[in-house]
Amino acid sequence: MARAASTKGPTRIQREKTEAILEAALEVFATYGFRGSTLDQIAAQSGISKPNILYYFDGKETIHAELLARLLETWLEPLEHMSDKGDPVEEICAYVARKLAMSRDYPRQSRLFANEVLQGAPRILDELAGPLKALTDEKAALIQGWIDAGLIKAIDPYHLIFSIWSTTQHYADFDVQVRTVLADKADDRFKKAAAFLDTMYRATLTP
Amino acid sequence: MARAASTKGPTRIQREKTEAILEAALEVFATYGFRGSTLDQIAAQSGISKPNILYYFDGKETIHAELLARLLETWLEPLEHMSDKGDPVEEICAYVARKLAMSRDYPRQSRLFANEVLQGAPRILDELAGPLKALTDEKAALIQGWIDAGLIKAIDPYHLIFSIWSTTQHYADFDVQVRTVLADKADDRFKKAAAFLDTMYRATLTP
DNA sequence: CATAGTTTTGACCATATGGTCAGAAAATAC
């Protein structure tokens, strides 16, 4: 059996294979969603046979759950960084830039999340209602504090955060559309997007 | 056989059943995407037996194609309305409002589209590269004209349009997340969103 | 109501899919 000895950690092979499986599964689940993905696709993508995949993971569900768990660890991080130390406008714009960079560097994670939420977030709702809501409430309160202090314009903090999530994730989730519409101008889309979003949020926030 | 007499139009039953099937299919495809949806789900949702569904449509693919075709007819309409007749800021803000209203009134269509694009737009890429790109190019040029005339601030027209698409569709595609984060404050989310977006785009555009 | 045309269904099929298992192959321990 895999899922290894509690005394000694996982073997090298266990680490390598589970990583390879998760890497392939991310590719597949991010593209087709949970129901639309098959173990055979993950097997083909990873070059690991289906029974061997099931030697390392209890089943399709377990692989997906592991990916979501890892995702959420890093997903909230950029927002956590937003603090009351710096200038409010700079803090928010830096958050926008970090979030956009994540869409550029981890588009599959973004799509995995998008697929899950689009389908009603059946396996992640608790995380949304728990950690995500808690963090959002906290940061919304921080933004409200800035507004009350007259440091930024009066806008709804929650919808500001929603707009940041949507505009930045759009470049990962709708990448095909963005590239198709931009056609030959698509190469520097992330640079242009960064510039546009910076301009927009400065205009929106600067009192 | 259904798919009816070319002389006489479709019968009442044909119209009712095809509509019922498409209505149910929209519900299912919007939630699970093409690959994740099954004819049995559509059958259960519509109360029409699977063989009977296949009497009206050639197959799963055909139903999906019909939905996408109908979707695109109406999807581009709000943007088409944006004209050079009125004040630029008002024209763009009106477009934002119309697009947000579509997320509120037709969330399933938005999710159907999102699922399709998320999965690489395999059955809709031509429409993106054709009509959608053409319309976007046209309206981007219109916006650029306003910029050149000094009527709005200098921003990238394409990324402005992307931001409008993403912020408005977010309220349909990520509805679960929005409602979860807002919790008891979720009821007037569309009103609040409209106000926020209006404020943001006025700040972004007004010279 | 009888007939022709339309609509619906139960039974069925081929393939896909998630998953199991006994044993082979490979790695590790001694």
Next chain:
DNA sequence: GTATTTTCTGACCATATGGTCAAAACTATG
């Protein structure tokens, strides 16, 4: 090298799924 443990695979299974078909049920029309 041999014994032991870990890793891997081919063959297999039960169920799900897209789709077919002949015949039954229904509807409209003369």
